[in-house]
Amino acid sequence: MYFYAVNLYIPAIRKKERVNEMNRKYPSRTKIPVGILGATGSVGQKFVQLLSGHPWFEVKVLAASHRSAGKPYRDVVNWLQNTPLPDEIGNLIVQSANADLPVQVLFSALDAKVAETVEKTFADKGHIVISNARNHRFHPQVPLLIPEVNPDHLAALKTQPFGQGKIVTNPNCSTTGMVIALKPLMDAFGLEKIHVVTMQALSGAGYPGVSSLDALDNVIPYISGEEEKMEREPKKLLGRWDGEHFVEAPLTISASCNRVPVLEGHLESVSVKLAKPVNKEAVREAWLNFKSIPQKLNLPSAPSRPIHYFEQEHLPQPRLQRNLENGMAVSVGRLRSCAILDYKFTVLSHNTIRGAAGGAILNAELMVAKGMIK
Amino acid sequence: MYFYAVNLYIPAIRKKERVNEMNRKYPSRTKIPVGILGATGSVGQKFVQLLSGHPWFEVKVLAASHRSAGKPYRDVVNWLQNTPLPDEIGNLIVQSANADLPVQVLFSALDAKVAETVEKTFADKGHIVISNARNHRFHPQVPLLIPEVNPDHLAALKTQPFGQGKIVTNPNCSTTGMVIALKPLMDAFGLEKIHVVTMQALSGAGYPGVSSLDALDNVIPYISGEEEKMEREPKKLLGRWDGEHFVEAPLTISASCNRVPVLEGHLESVSVKLAKPVNKEAVREAWLNFKSIPQKLNLPSAPSRPIHYFEQEHLPQPRLQRNLENGMAVSVGRLRSCAILDYKFTVLSHNTIRGAAGGAILNAELMVAKGMIK
């Protein structure tokens, strides 16, 4: 069993040592300067937190609305992360997301209301936009990318109409964990039907997001637009790029989305119908053996194992497993027969790390490894 | 729109007036003395709370383990209800659940570990045992009863082998709400398949039950024995009594049970396949028009409408609707097509009232109305 502890006792390692450690591991690279669009929001903050000390990327630009522009980041951000705001980031002067920005690579944490236009504008100006927004996910030349699932979809980039610029998107937070869990089943057995009921964390709604008066001692059985995303995105993710078009996988998907009083970590009860009969052990093996491109390329943010399967019937649980492999691993458990479809099981993934900022960073790392970001 | 407020401002009505009110409504009856088995536990306390001021029943006997026997109830109970312990109940001397008890009607809140033997012993001695325990639910002559669903199953009582005594059971808390919601669909359209994912309240695990360290900021994707109950009990409830046997309904059921940080109220995401094609409006109408025997008999604990259908897409929610009609109504909402089965929707019911003590009391009221309890 591997071991890496998230909340671990490492009092003697301070930042300098950690960065040295990373530099030893990724020694020869000069860091790539990057920017964050929508840097003050909750996903933007997560980008700041996750990119701090990154071995390949260095945050040089923070962009936000014109209200924040011109001020130090520390003065305009309502920092809500449970790690201190790094000094060198807090001192950066926020720029307007409408200005020209002096870095090629931009991580977009923009709100969907403005992302469509702003992201396209930056791509047209030659930027590589790694977006967490939903707007371009179904653009016919934009990959909807999970590096463990469909890394070959990056081939679509060369057909994009943005000149030197590119746009790459990652899926909705509730889609990501489920599709990673489904990928080895799709590969090994084929997949026909998916029935999923989600119990999603509050952080998925952003900040301030859900009122505490709605959240405590309660479940809200509705999340606007979420079921539509979960019923559509897996078809593109598990589909293929034929050189000119994305061809959707022929899946039947039914999703019901609920908000539960959990801070981080989406838990999902999933039932699937496979394309051929297999025994339970084969399903379990498919998960246990799953490794993919990010693991082979040893990408900095890649979990050593994308899927952790738990034998204990009370796992996975959001509070216990969401931070596994720094929030980048997906946890699966409770595999058993389904009386209606073939199998049912429980999937957990960290919605603001693997399902948002961390997923986008992994996308960018894959592009670096493939020579698409230099 | 009907209206009855649970937490309502009625400061001027004190107990005496309320009991007077009930007596005006049910004027001629001398109250039936009843006992509670397992009176100190959380379900037992709920029986005490719900039976206080009941127009037909009067709690005369509280029975518990021998450790509590011989002491006033107030001294041995760790009263956890949010209404004060009634004085006349607190002063009752607790009796041993192994002793002879001087009332015919016994509500059983016994733990499953002891219920099997103790309930049978009391039935053999001529008592009518209205049980919330799971042990006799599948006894071939014991009704598993929801008055709105299968009141005719009481006919099985006359075949019971307990002499003058009888045993009647109510279903598991997670089954009850779902089956009430399914009953009008079964009647109108026939029912073939049910896929249900539950988000169940903490109170369902009793007291102390779930540790707060497991509950806060978390979901536990497993409840021991719960999925088995949900996959089996609806078949008996929606089946029929043929005069000699219970004939199960031929249903295919898949249940996944989760525990969420909610105090009271089980929420369930349900998908169904009906026996014939119907449009959405017909389903909605089936719920809106549903009334059953308890409503026709005007039983004291019967909700005026067993099912409340909500058009708002964010309802029902545990905190907002669980107390509807004093916790005896089932709330349904979010009816929409299911890509895999026919329709999906959300069901909410109060697990310790409708799903436990309140359900058992309604069973007893039906028996009074039918002349089976005098």
Next chain:
Amino acid sequence: MYFYAVNLYIPAIRKKERVNEMNRKYPSRTKIPVGILGATGSVGQKFVQLLSGHPWFEVKVLAASHRSAGKPYRDVVNWLQNTPLPDEIGNLIVQSANADLPVQVLFSALDAKVAETVEKTFADKGHIVISNARNHRFHPQVPLLIPEVNPDHLAALKTQPFGQGKIVTNPNCSTTGMVIALKPLMDAFGLEKIHVVTMQALSGAGYPGVSSLDALDNVIPYISGEEEKMEREPKKLLGRWDGEHFVEAPLTISASCNRVPVLEGHLESVSVKLAKPVNKEAVREAWLNFKSIPQKLNLPSAPSRPIHYFEQEHLPQPRLQRNLENGMAVSVGRLRSCAILDYKFTVLSHNTIRGAAGGAILNAELMVAKGMIK
């Protein structure tokens, strides 16, 4: 011990019976028509909920911002109470809080940003404004009123400069419970110093109020303006009206206010220095024997006992006692010596009932009983 259950099993009593019950108790009165200013907000909704079925008052006017004006209340309110919106209220057409309103008595749930001007305007037009807003609490002729504490302060009304109109205010939610608990100590022993640390419920911040991301698994050690209110309001409440001026009680008060993840019910750890040495039993007796004007007048919203003292060392708790006497009683417990001041104890009160809407309604009831509202 008295008994009235809030969440009680009274399935057979429907609204009509309840109103009949009230009418029997307060038979001869024609109901006084009243309005609610700020009716769509959370305190406004609480007024609607609490006034439904009130024996003396009948809600005839709902006023809100001009955005809501002209539409049925049910279409503009985001109803968040756990009791259904009464039909007759839901159908009322909302009026603008700037319009002329056809009822004399107005309950104000206005936001402090607009309350100052709007309330004064209505008073100048001859309305009796019963306000929950903070703006006029320290006006030199406006009573800051808790009927059990300083009913004689109503004498100030005749000096008010608003013509026929009047303004009466109730204190901040965190002040109310504490001052009711302090009143019998003040009367019996004199009071010199008060040290209070609060653990306040989320509902005190209104809706949407505190973000769930700030609330869950957390405490916020700051509530804007709250400590200032708690250090000032008790001096007016426990002071006296000398015929021309309010004379503040010479108290030294230190308050620290914290927000905890509780939905309703402010819990407070209080230490006091009394003016003379007394033993613990005398303090306890002062609370147990405390009755005041509202109890003597048998006002509809008055709790039978304003203060409930609990001997059990783990009580009072928000979830168990906040609804006591329909949320109008204050719970006190854990009386013990304080090493620094004289005694310390725990106080609990329902912040949106006794500390807001319910407190205001009791103020109005006192004015009816005194002939100041007709």
Next chain:
Amino acid sequence: MYFYAVNLYIPAIRKKERVNEMNRKYPSRTKIPVGILGATGSVGQKFVQLLSGHPWFEVKVLAASHRSAGKPYRDVVNWLQNTPLPDEIGNLIVQSANADLPVQVLFSALDAKVAETVEKTFADKGHIVISNARNHRFHPQVPLLIPEVNPDHLAALKTQPFGQGKIVTNPNCSTTGMVIALKPLMDAFGLEKIHVVTMQALSGAGYPGVSSLDALDNVIPYISGEEEKMEREPKKLLGRWDGEHFVEAPLTISASCNRVPVLEGHLESVSVKLAKPVNKEAVREAWLNFKSIPQKLNLPSAPSRPIHYFEQEHLPQPRLQRNLENGMAVSVGRLRSCAILDYKFTVLSHNTIRGAAGGAILNAELMVAKGMIK
């Protein structure tokens, strides 16, 4: 501003690298083998988690009750930490806490019911017992130790009556954070009176500890024995060892302890009377400049700064600051005048790290640095 991130994105650093890192920092030392008494409980698990990868100590022995003895740790522990159980620890065979144990240094996470005898027995056999239990805290030769507060109290060890064996204790979790915050005030200005109201996390009650039905949407205003500990322990901690006896500091302390629905992190509202008049800035400076022996010795678990002072009025908060410096730093904020004593402020500390296992480990590290453990 310093920076060390707890939940940080360090996906590429796996355990081997981290241990290498530590070995580079503390290069020449052969690790000291240690054991954990009460290893399966929640504090015991925290010792396991925190000692994994420790540069000086290596867990070689896990001892628990005879029920667990003889089995691999992974089979008997209900692992509740949010980091995976390290493989090399999971495979250790648990030994009985009554057996002879082959390591000199024992961390004790024993329950107070058995700690008194078991710890003394091990000390008598020559073991160095670093205890988190309360039993020997007031033994006249046993230091009650916080390395930043009273490191010189270790001098008492040489007077202990246990032969080669020693016992060192750390204070109660609610005491630790407060006393660290008070230490610089004591040193600079003198301290006379302390009034503290706590809002303590659920994890302080162990596992299963507080029932979720008591915890959610609630505060419990009582923790058995806690106020007594808080009113007594600071006197020993802030007192002195005169060569033969511990001389208590002449402090007047009043504590009120509450349990709030927070998983980790005790928040405390503290008021103090100082021995001489000082301005607010001087108090703030005392905290900002505070460093002590563990920082000077660069102990592995020592926070770089024991106290972090926050200027923002809404900080510190449990969820945001509890993990600061791996849970070993104390957070202070909201300094302001107190109308009754001199100053009041808010203190936060991680109760199961700084307040329990982490505090004990720091005690042991100090003993290593002083040559008392070899």
